[in-house]
Amino acid sequence: MTESSPLVLVGWDFRRTPIAVRERLAFTPDRIGEALARITRQGVLSESVIVSTCNRSEIYGVGVAADVEDAVTEFVAGFHQLEKPAIVASRYGLSGADAVRHLFRVSAGLESLVLGEDQILVQVREALRIASAAGATRSVLHRLFQQACASGKRVRTETGVGTRATSIPGVAMELARKVYEDIDKRSFLIVGAGATAAIFYDLLIGRGARSIDVVNRSFERAEALASRGGTARRWEELSARLPQADVVVFATASPTPILGAAQVAAALSARRGKPMLFLDLGVPRNVEAAVSNLDGAFLYAVDDLKEIAARNLADREKDVPRAESILEEEIADFLSWYGSLAVVPTLASLRRRFETVRAREFDDALAKLDRVAPEDREKIRLLAQSMVRTLLRRPTSALKDEPDPARRVERAEAIRHVFGLDEEE
Amino acid sequence: MNATLLGLFALALYGAAEGFSIFSLRKNSGALGRAATIVLTGALLVHFVALQVRARTLHSVPYRDLSDSMSFFAWLMAVAYLFLAFRHRERSTGPFLVPLVMIFLAVSLVTHPSPSPVKKGLAGPLFAFHVTMAILGYAALSLAFVLALLYLVQNRQLRTRRTGLLFSRLPALDVLDRMERTAIGVGVAALGVSLALGVIWAQKNWGTIWDAKLGATLLVLLVYATALFSTRLRLQGKKTAFLSVIGFSLVLFSYTIVNLFFSRGHAFR
Numbered sequence: 001m002t003e004s005s006p007l008v009l010v011g012w013d014f015r016r017t018p019i020a021v022r023e024r025l026a027f028t029p030d031r032i033g034e035a036l037a038r039i040t041r042q043g044v045l046s047e048s049v050i051v052s053t054c055n056r057s058e059i060y061g062v063g064v065a066a067d068v069e070d071a072v073t074e075f076v077a078g079f080h081q082l083e084k085p086a087i088v089a090s091r092y093g094l095s096g097a098d099a100v101r102h103l104f105r106v107s108a109g110l111e112s113l114v115l116g117e118d119q120i121l122v123q124v125r126e127a128l129r130i131a132s133a134a135g136a137t138r139s140v141l142h143r144l145f146q147q148a149c150a151s152g153k154r155v156r157t158e159t160g161v162g163t164r165a166t167s168i169p170g171v172a173m174e175l176a177r178k179v180y181e182d183i184d185k186r187s188f189l190i191v192g193a194g195a196t197a198a199i200f201y202d203l204l205i206g207r208g209a210r211s212i213d214v215v216n217r218s219f220e221r222a223e224a225l226a227s228r229g230g231t232a233r234r235w236e237e238l239s240a241r242l243p244q245a246d247v248v249v250f251a252t253a254s255p256t257p258i259l260g261a262a263q264v265a266a267a268l269s270a271r272r273g274k275p276m277l278f279l280d281l282g283v284p285r286n287v288e289a290a291v292s293n294l295d296g297a298f299l300y301a302v303d304d305l306k307e308i309a310a311r312n313l314a315d316r317e318k319d320v321p322r323a324e325s326i327l328e329e330e331i332a333d334f335l336s337w338y339g340s341l342a343v344v345p346t347l348a349s350l351r352r353r354f355e356t357v358r359a360r361e362f363d364d365a366l367a368k369l370d371r372v373a374p375e376d377r378e379k380i381r382l383l384a385q386s387m388v389r390t391l392l393r394r395p396t397s398a399l400k401d402e403p404d405p406a407r408r409v410e411r412a413e414a415i416r417h418v419f420g421l422d423e424e425e
Numbered sequence: 426m427n428a429t430l431l432g433l434f435a436l437a438l439y440g441a442a443e444g445f446s447i448f449s450l451r452k453n454s455g456a457l458g459r460a461a462t463i464v465l466t467g468a469l470l471v472h473f474v475a476l477q478v479r480a481r482t483l484h485s486v487p488y489r490d491l492s493d494s495m496s497f498f499a500w501l502m503a504v505a506y507l508f509l510a511f512r513h514r515e516r517s518t519g520p521f522l523v524p525l526v527m528i529f530l531a532v533s534l535v536t537h538p539s540p541s542p543v544k545k546g547l548a549g550p551l552f553a554f555h556v557t558m559a560i561l562g563y564a565a566l567s568l569a570f571v572l573a574l575l576y577l578v579q580n581r582q583l584r585t586r587r588t589g590l591l592f593s594r595l596p597a598l599d600v601l602d603r604m605e606r607t608a609i610g611v612g613v614a615a616l617g618v619s620l621a622l623g624v625i626w627a628q629k630n631w632g633t634i635w636d637a638k639l640g641a642t643l644l645v646l647l648v649y650a651t652a653l654f655s656t657r658l659r660l661q662g663k664k665t666a667f668l669s670v671i672g673f674s675l676v677l678f679s680y681t682i683v684n685l686f687f688s689r690g691h692a693f694r
């Protein structure tokens with residue numbers, strides 16, 4: 001991909017663009033289709049995909065307009081009713097191999113706020129789905145995004161970039177799964193009904209937990225939290241419910257510890273040796289530190305979880321070079337496909353193909369016609385050459401004179417397919 | 426076919442299975458894990474043929490002496506591991522268990538003595554079954570020992586908040602605990618049957634049932650039975666694991682010191 005590659009990217013992300021601007025640049029899923037349709041209609045891009053998350057708004061496309069980056073920026077400003085100068089400064093524009101590399105890095109989570117996070121891969125896949133449904137993608141972007149998603153997945157399975165949890169709830173779940181394998185078959189007890197408690201409640205419901213008790217000083221708030229599955233319990237029931245719980249989450253603002261070692265020892269004894277996991281998210285701590293000295297009780301406070309999360313993040317960072325080398329492999333693969341679809345190489349292969357056929361047929365024919373005079377041989381040779389030239393004229397102009405780069409690529413692809421150019425070489 | 430050559434081939438296959446399981450653990454790859462299981466099954470079959478060939482040469486069970494019994498012991502341990510892996514759908518303990526199989530097979534291959542004539546009373550199904558059950562019991566208890574060690578390692582990592590690669594690849598505590606209990610259950614049952622058969626055999630051949638080995642085995646069974654009933658006794662998984670470790674050291678004691686110096690008929694001489 002040399003001088004004038006029509007593949008472009010214009011974007012704004014959390015590194016360069018303040019949140020206030022980013023919020024206004026976000027494309028909500030229901031408006032992406034409309035934006036894609038308008039961008040095509042206005043003759044800015046002939047293929048386009050919009051990746052819009054809370055951390056980035058990026059438009060990938062195959063350009064038609066002369067100064068594509070500027071035209072896309074202009075479009076975005078118009079679409080969101082913003083002043084163009086206000087968004088030009090923090091914009092980044094890349095083209096060709098650089099744009100490809102950026103998308104692959106985004107899919108692999110290397111450009112994410114939390115290195116290697118999974119969500120972005122889902123979002124990139126969704127961006128492709130929306131654009132395909134809107135009819136905005138064709139050969140190039142379709143292949144580009146599919147390969148970006150596949151590489152993102154590869155990076156996550158082959159390296160440690162996306163493996164270990166780096167958030168407090170994530171680390172907590174990882175620990176829980178190392179004490180009890182099946183989260184969905186376990187009993188949970190959530191103490192507290194505030195924002196943190198709600199996060200864990202949602203997380204547990206999401207992981208398929210079926211038995212969740214919520215205990216809170218105000219019973220009404222416990223009921224409100226437990227409304228989507230789970231049972232609200234009165235504060236007085238805490239001790240009685242304890243032995244049933246495999247995992248207990250504490251998230252209250254109590255100034256003094258709620259749970260002491262003696263209570264836990266009693267609960268453990270009633271559980272006949274089954275271990276208990278305590279996740280203490282309260283600050284100050286809700287569970288006495290002495291609990292962690294009991295056999296069968298595993299206690300983690302917020303600081304422990306934070307420390308593990310930080311260590312996991314450091315582990316992820318160690319694997320970035322490996323992830324990058326996987327991506328370079330995938331990028332090279334995409335670029336070699338894309339490069340083969342440029343006009344010049346396609347026409348060159350087509351000409352080679354025709355020439356090979358001509359030379360072979362000419363030799364075969366002459367071998368059979370042994371009584372042809374030398375001047376007639378020359379005439380036959382010229383005839384064959386002129387046939388090839390004539391046959392090549394139409395495909396050549398169909399490729400060279402097509403102004404729309406996306407359509408040019410499609411035609412190149414069709415020609416390569418029909419004449420089997422990729423099989424030969 | 427030569428039993429030693431077959432044994433070496435089986436050893437190589439065990440080695441390959443171990444390689445696959447280590448890689449599968451490092452890369453977290455299911456395909457490699459399946460490959461490990463398939464190769465291990467192959468190793469088991471080859472090893473089985475080796476035992477058969479040895480039996481034909483000896484005209485008796487292929488574990489009449491200590492060296493031969495180690496090969497059979499290794500084979501049963503591998504069988505028991507595969508059983509556990511399928512029963513608990515958990516292959517990540519493989520890399521820790523297969524080396525044990527390899528060590529015993531290797532020692533057996535190196536120390537292969539030439540066959541000696543069968544002594545009086547050591548032929549017949551009663552004796553063969555007694556030895557088979559004893560070796561199966563020891564194999565299962567050895568597995569339980571390794572699983573108990575893994576439990577203690579995982580327990581320690583959870584306590585010290587060391588959450589590295591080993592932590593993330595080892596199974597959850599409850600899985601290790603269940604696997605350990607299954608292994609102990611098989612071990613206790615097999616050893617119990619062996620003990621009963623041994624008593625019958627001793628009565629017939631020696632005219633008395635008392636032997637130091639009987640006492641040692643009863644002690645071993647007592648320790649492991651305590652471990653099996655640990656939930657009734659309200660013992661933590663950690664204590665059960667400790668019991669398994671103590672039980673296994675008793676097994677080793679019984680297998681070596683008691684066999685060689687105190688028992689009448691267990692010295693394999």
